[in-house]
Amino acid sequence: MRVLAIGDIMGKAGRQAVGHFLPSLRERFNPDAVLVNGENAAGGFGLTEKIYDQLTNQLGVDCVTMGNHWSDKREFIRFAEQADRIVLPANMMNVNDPAKGVRVITTKSGKQLAVMNIIGKTFMHADNLSPFAHLEKMLNLIPQSVKVRVLDIHAEATSEKQGVAQHLAGRVSLIYGTHSHVPTADERILGGRTGFITDVGMTGPYDSVIGIRKEAAIKRLMTGEKKNFQPASRDRWLCAVVADMDEDDGRCVSIQRLRLEVPEHDVPDRSNDGPEEKDD
Numbered sequence: 083m084r085v086l087a088i089g090d091i092m093g094k095a096g097r098q099a100v101g102h103f104l105p106s107l108r109e110r111f112n113p114d115a116v117l118v119n120g121e122n123a124a125g126g127f128g129l130t131e132k133i134y135d136q137l138t139n140q141l142g143v144d145c146v147t148m149g150n151h152w153s154d155k156r157e158f159i160r161f162a163e164q165a166d167r168i169v170l171p172a173n174m175m176n177v178n179d180p181a182k183g184v185r186v187i188t189t190k191s192g193k194q195l196a197v198m199n200i201i202g203k204t205f206m207h208a209d210n211l212s213p214f215a216h217l218e219k220m221l222n223l224i225p226q227s228v229k230v231r232v233l234d235i236h237a238e239a240t241s242e243k244q245g246v247a248q249h250l251a252g253r254v255s256l257i258y259g260t261h262s263h264v265p266t267a268d269e270r271i272l273g274g275r276t277g278f279i280t281d282v283g284m285t286g287p288y289d290s291v292i293g294i295r296k297e298a299a300i301k302r303l304m305t306g307e308k309k310n311f312q313p314a315s316r317d318r319w320l321c322a323v324v325a326d327m328d329e330d331d332g333r334c335v336s337i338q339r340l341r342l343e344v345p346e347h348d349v350p351d352r353s354n355d356g357p358e359e360k361d362d
Protein backbone atom coordinates (compact mmCIF):
# COMPACT_ATOMS: atom_id res chain seq x y z
CA MET A 83 0.00 0.00 0.00
CA ARG A 84 1.31 3.40 -0.95
CA VAL A 85 0.53 6.47 1.17
CA LEU A 86 1.15 10.09 0.23
CA ALA A 87 1.25 12.28 3.36
CA ILE A 88 1.29 16.06 2.93
CA GLY A 89 2.57 18.35 5.70
CA ASP A 90 0.69 21.25 7.35
CA ILE A 91 -1.34 23.06 4.67
CA MET A 92 -0.88 26.76 5.46
CA GLY A 93 -3.71 29.05 4.33
CA LYS A 94 -4.60 29.82 0.76
CA ALA A 95 -1.02 29.47 -0.50
CA GLY A 96 -0.87 25.96 0.93
CA ARG A 97 -4.19 24.99 -0.59
CA GLN A 98 -3.06 26.37 -3.94
CA ALA A 99 0.10 24.25 -3.76
CA VAL A 100 -1.98 21.14 -3.05
CA GLY A 101 -4.35 21.94 -5.92
CA HIS A 102 -1.41 22.60 -8.24
CA PHE A 103 0.52 19.40 -7.53
CA LEU A 104 -1.92 16.74 -6.37
CA PRO A 105 -3.17 15.66 -9.82
CA SER A 106 0.38 15.13 -11.11
CA LEU A 107 1.41 13.41 -7.87
CA ARG A 108 -1.49 10.99 -8.29
CA GLU A 109 -0.31 10.23 -11.82
CA ARG A 110 3.32 9.86 -10.80
CA PHE A 111 2.89 7.80 -7.62
CA ASN A 112 -0.62 6.32 -7.84
CA PRO A 113 -1.08 6.41 -4.03
CA ASP A 114 -3.73 4.23 -2.38
CA ALA A 115 -4.35 6.94 0.20
CA VAL A 116 -3.64 10.67 0.46
CA LEU A 117 -3.35 12.15 3.94
CA VAL A 118 -2.97 15.84 4.76
CA ASN A 119 -2.42 17.83 7.91
CA GLY A 120 -5.16 20.48 7.89
CA GLU A 121 -4.65 22.39 11.15
CA ASN A 122 -3.62 25.62 9.34
CA ALA A 123 -5.63 25.24 6.15
CA ALA A 124 -8.16 28.01 6.91
CA GLY A 125 -6.35 31.35 7.03
CA GLY A 126 -3.44 29.73 8.88
CA PHE A 127 -5.50 28.93 11.96
CA GLY A 128 -7.78 25.90 12.03
CA LEU A 129 -10.08 24.38 9.46
CA THR A 130 -13.59 25.09 8.22
CA GLU A 131 -16.29 22.79 6.92
CA LYS A 132 -15.97 24.39 3.48
CA ILE A 133 -12.24 23.78 3.22
CA TYR A 134 -12.62 20.25 4.64
CA ASP A 135 -15.14 19.64 1.87
CA GLN A 136 -12.73 21.01 -0.75
CA LEU A 137 -9.93 18.78 0.49
CA THR A 138 -11.96 15.59 0.79
CA ASN A 139 -14.71 15.77 -1.79
CA GLN A 140 -13.03 17.88 -4.46
CA LEU A 141 -9.39 16.87 -4.10
CA GLY A 142 -10.09 13.32 -2.89
CA VAL A 143 -8.05 13.46 0.31
CA ASP A 144 -8.71 10.29 2.31
CA CYS A 145 -8.00 11.63 5.80
CA VAL A 146 -7.22 14.99 7.44
CA THR A 147 -5.08 14.97 10.56
CA MET A 148 -4.91 18.03 12.79
CA GLY A 149 -2.83 19.63 15.55
CA ASN A 150 -2.82 22.33 18.20
CA HIS A 151 -4.87 24.65 15.93
CA TRP A 152 -7.65 22.11 15.37
CA SER A 153 -10.26 24.13 17.32
CA ASP A 154 -9.27 27.68 16.28
CA LYS A 155 -12.43 28.02 14.18
CA ARG A 156 -15.16 27.62 16.79
CA GLU A 157 -17.79 26.34 14.39
CA PHE A 158 -15.48 23.52 13.40
CA ILE A 159 -15.55 21.94 16.87
CA ARG A 160 -19.08 20.60 16.44
CA PHE A 161 -18.48 19.67 12.80
CA ALA A 162 -15.43 17.60 13.75
CA GLU A 163 -17.72 15.31 15.79
CA GLN A 164 -19.45 14.08 12.64
CA ALA A 165 -16.77 14.50 9.95
CA ASP A 166 -15.75 10.97 9.04
CA ARG A 167 -12.32 11.84 7.65
CA ILE A 168 -10.99 13.96 10.53
CA VAL A 169 -8.49 12.67 13.06
CA LEU A 170 -7.80 14.84 16.11
CA PRO A 171 -4.67 14.93 18.30
CA ALA A 172 -5.95 12.42 20.85
CA ASN A 173 -3.90 13.52 23.85
CA MET A 174 -4.40 17.28 23.44
CA MET A 175 -5.91 18.79 26.57
CA ASN A 176 -9.12 19.77 24.74
CA VAL A 177 -9.55 16.34 23.13
CA ASN A 178 -8.30 13.72 25.63
CA ASP A 179 -9.99 10.83 23.89
CA PRO A 180 -7.99 8.01 22.27
CA ALA A 181 -10.94 7.17 19.99
CA LYS A 182 -10.86 10.63 18.39
CA GLY A 183 -7.20 10.17 17.47
CA VAL A 184 -7.54 6.99 15.44
CA ARG A 185 -9.61 6.19 12.39
CA VAL A 186 -9.65 3.15 10.17
CA ILE A 187 -10.29 4.16 6.59
CA THR A 188 -10.99 2.09 3.50
CA THR A 189 -9.33 3.43 0.39
CA LYS A 190 -10.93 3.59 -3.04
CA SER A 191 -8.85 0.55 -3.93
CA GLY A 192 -10.56 -1.31 -1.05
CA LYS A 193 -7.55 -1.43 1.26
CA GLN A 194 -7.73 -0.60 4.95
CA LEU A 195 -5.35 1.48 7.00
CA ALA A 196 -5.44 3.11 10.41
CA VAL A 197 -4.57 6.81 10.68
CA MET A 198 -3.57 8.23 14.07
CA ASN A 199 -2.83 11.75 15.33
CA ILE A 200 -1.00 12.61 18.54
CA ILE A 201 0.46 15.83 19.93
CA GLY A 202 3.63 16.59 21.85
CA LYS A 203 4.14 18.00 25.33
CA THR A 204 7.65 19.45 25.11
CA PHE A 205 7.54 23.22 24.37
CA MET A 206 3.78 22.86 23.84
CA HIS A 207 0.69 23.28 26.04
CA ALA A 208 1.61 21.99 29.47
CA ASP A 209 -1.82 20.40 29.89
CA ASN A 210 -1.44 18.06 26.91
CA LEU A 211 -1.43 14.47 28.14
CA SER A 212 1.33 11.92 27.66
CA PRO A 213 1.52 10.77 24.03
CA PHE A 214 2.97 7.46 25.19
CA ALA A 215 -0.02 6.49 27.34
CA HIS A 216 -2.57 7.58 24.77
CA LEU A 217 -0.81 5.75 21.96
CA GLU A 218 -1.08 2.43 23.79
CA LYS A 219 -4.83 2.92 24.07
CA MET A 220 -5.08 4.02 20.43
CA LEU A 221 -3.19 0.98 19.15
CA ASN A 222 -5.57 -1.24 21.13
CA LEU A 223 -8.52 0.30 19.26
CA ILE A 224 -7.22 -0.85 15.86
CA PRO A 225 -8.52 -4.24 14.67
CA GLN A 226 -5.79 -6.88 14.36
CA SER A 227 -6.70 -7.30 10.70
CA VAL A 228 -5.59 -3.73 9.92
CA LYS A 229 -1.83 -4.05 9.52
CA VAL A 230 -0.98 -0.67 7.98
CA ARG A 231 -0.88 1.87 10.80
CA VAL A 232 0.15 5.46 10.21
CA LEU A 233 0.82 8.16 12.82
CA ASP A 234 1.05 11.94 12.41
CA ILE A 235 2.99 13.14 15.46
CA HIS A 236 2.36 16.84 15.78
CA ALA A 237 5.10 18.20 18.01
CA GLU A 238 7.60 21.00 18.43
CA ALA A 239 10.62 19.14 19.76
CA THR A 240 12.58 16.96 17.34
CA SER A 241 13.69 14.91 20.35
CA GLU A 242 10.13 14.15 21.42
CA LYS A 243 9.13 13.09 17.90
CA GLN A 244 12.13 10.79 17.64
CA GLY A 245 11.56 9.45 21.16
CA VAL A 246 7.97 8.50 20.40
CA ALA A 247 8.99 7.01 17.05
CA GLN A 248 11.78 4.91 18.52
CA HIS A 249 9.41 3.73 21.28
CA LEU A 250 6.83 2.62 18.68
CA ALA A 251 9.30 1.21 16.15
CA GLY A 252 8.09 -2.15 14.93
CA ARG A 253 4.48 -1.58 15.99
CA VAL A 254 3.51 1.18 13.55
CA SER A 255 4.09 1.27 9.78
CA LEU A 256 4.80 4.97 9.27
CA ILE A 257 5.41 7.86 11.66
CA TYR A 258 5.78 11.37 10.31
CA GLY A 259 6.19 14.61 12.20
CA THR A 260 4.26 17.80 11.58
CA HIS A 261 3.90 21.23 13.28
CA SER A 262 7.37 22.76 12.93
CA HIS A 263 6.60 23.84 9.32
CA VAL A 264 10.20 23.00 8.41
CA PRO A 265 11.08 19.80 6.52
CA THR A 266 13.80 17.58 7.92
CA ALA A 267 16.10 15.44 5.76
CA ASP A 268 16.16 12.35 8.02
CA GLU A 269 13.63 10.00 6.44
CA ARG A 270 14.56 6.41 7.21
CA ILE A 271 13.18 3.05 8.28
CA LEU A 272 13.50 2.28 11.98
CA GLY A 273 14.33 -1.32 12.86
CA GLY A 274 13.60 -2.41 9.31
CA ARG A 275 9.86 -1.90 9.88
CA THR A 276 8.77 1.66 10.66
CA GLY A 277 9.13 4.50 8.17
CA PHE A 278 9.96 7.78 9.92
CA ILE A 279 10.69 11.43 9.28
CA THR A 280 11.01 14.03 12.05
CA ASP A 281 9.01 16.62 10.11
CA VAL A 282 7.40 16.54 6.68
CA GLY A 283 7.48 20.35 6.46
CA MET A 284 4.84 22.94 5.70
CA THR A 285 2.89 23.01 2.45
CA GLY A 286 2.57 26.74 2.06
CA PRO A 287 4.41 30.04 1.62
CA TYR A 288 8.11 29.91 2.47
CA ASP A 289 8.73 33.66 1.92
CA SER A 290 7.61 33.99 5.52
CA VAL A 291 8.41 32.94 9.08
CA ILE A 292 6.94 29.42 9.27
CA GLY A 293 4.10 30.57 7.02
CA ILE A 294 3.25 33.89 8.67
CA ARG A 295 3.94 37.21 6.95
CA LYS A 296 7.51 37.99 7.86
CA GLU A 297 6.98 41.64 8.81
CA ALA A 298 4.43 40.72 11.48
CA ALA A 299 6.44 37.73 12.69
CA ILE A 300 9.67 39.74 12.99
CA LYS A 301 7.84 42.51 14.87
CA ARG A 302 6.48 40.00 17.34
CA LEU A 303 9.94 38.51 17.86
CA MET A 304 11.43 41.98 18.41
CA THR A 305 8.71 43.58 20.54
CA GLY A 306 6.36 40.81 21.70
CA GLU A 307 3.45 42.52 19.96
CA LYS A 308 1.25 40.09 18.05
CA LYS A 309 -0.51 42.00 15.30
CA ASN A 310 -1.58 41.21 11.74
CA PHE A 311 -0.64 37.56 12.04
CA GLN A 312 -1.70 36.47 8.57
CA PRO A 313 -0.40 33.76 6.25
CA ALA A 314 2.08 34.88 3.63
CA SER A 315 1.49 34.16 -0.04
CA ARG A 316 4.76 33.78 -1.93
CA ASP A 317 7.24 30.98 -2.55
CA ARG A 318 4.76 28.14 -2.27
CA TRP A 319 6.11 24.66 -1.68
CA LEU A 320 4.40 21.34 -1.24
CA CYS A 321 6.19 19.10 1.26
CA ALA A 322 5.22 15.46 1.59
CA VAL A 323 6.41 11.89 2.01
CA VAL A 324 5.54 8.86 -0.08
CA ALA A 325 5.78 5.54 1.75
CA ASP A 326 5.18 1.96 0.67
CA MET A 327 3.90 -0.55 3.22
CA ASP A 328 3.49 -4.31 3.05
CA GLU A 329 -0.21 -4.95 3.64
CA ASP A 330 0.36 -8.43 5.04
CA ASP A 331 2.60 -7.45 7.94
CA GLY A 332 2.44 -3.63 8.01
CA ARG A 333 6.16 -3.22 7.39
CA CYS A 334 7.35 -0.05 5.68
CA VAL A 335 9.54 -0.90 2.72
CA SER A 336 10.34 2.58 1.43
CA ILE A 337 9.97 6.23 2.40
CA GLN A 338 10.73 9.13 0.10
CA ARG A 339 10.67 12.85 0.87
CA LEU A 340 9.19 15.33 -1.61
CA ARG A 341 9.65 19.09 -1.86
CA LEU A 342 8.02 20.75 -4.85
CA GLU A 343 7.91 24.45 -5.62
CA VAL A 344 5.02 26.08 -7.47
CA PRO A 345 6.51 28.06 -10.40
CA GLU A 346 6.53 31.77 -9.54
CA HIS A 347 4.59 32.72 -12.68
CA ASP A 348 1.70 30.73 -11.26
CA VAL A 349 1.49 32.91 -8.14
CA PRO A 350 -1.67 34.99 -8.63
CA ASP A 351 -0.88 37.58 -5.96
CA ARG A 352 2.77 38.59 -5.72
CA SER A 353 2.23 41.01 -2.88
CA ASN A 354 2.89 40.15 0.73
CA ASP A 355 1.57 43.53 1.81
CA GLY A 356 -1.96 43.41 0.44
CA PRO A 357 -5.21 43.15 2.34
CA GLU A 358 -5.74 40.32 4.79
CA GLU A 359 -6.37 36.95 3.26
CA LYS A 360 -10.05 36.08 3.11
CA ASP A 361 -10.14 32.41 2.47
CA ASP A 362 -12.76 30.75 4.60
Ligand SMILES: [Fe+2]
Binds near residue numbers: 121261263
Ligand atom coordinates in the same frame (compact mmCIF):
# COMPACT_ATOMS: atom_id res chain seq x y z
FE1 LIG B 1 0.99 23.68 11.62
Ligand SMILES: [Fe+2]
Binds near residue numbers: 121150151260261
Ligand atom coordinates in the same frame (compact mmCIF):
# COMPACT_ATOMS: atom_id res chain seq x y z
FE1 LIG C 1 0.76 22.93 14.97
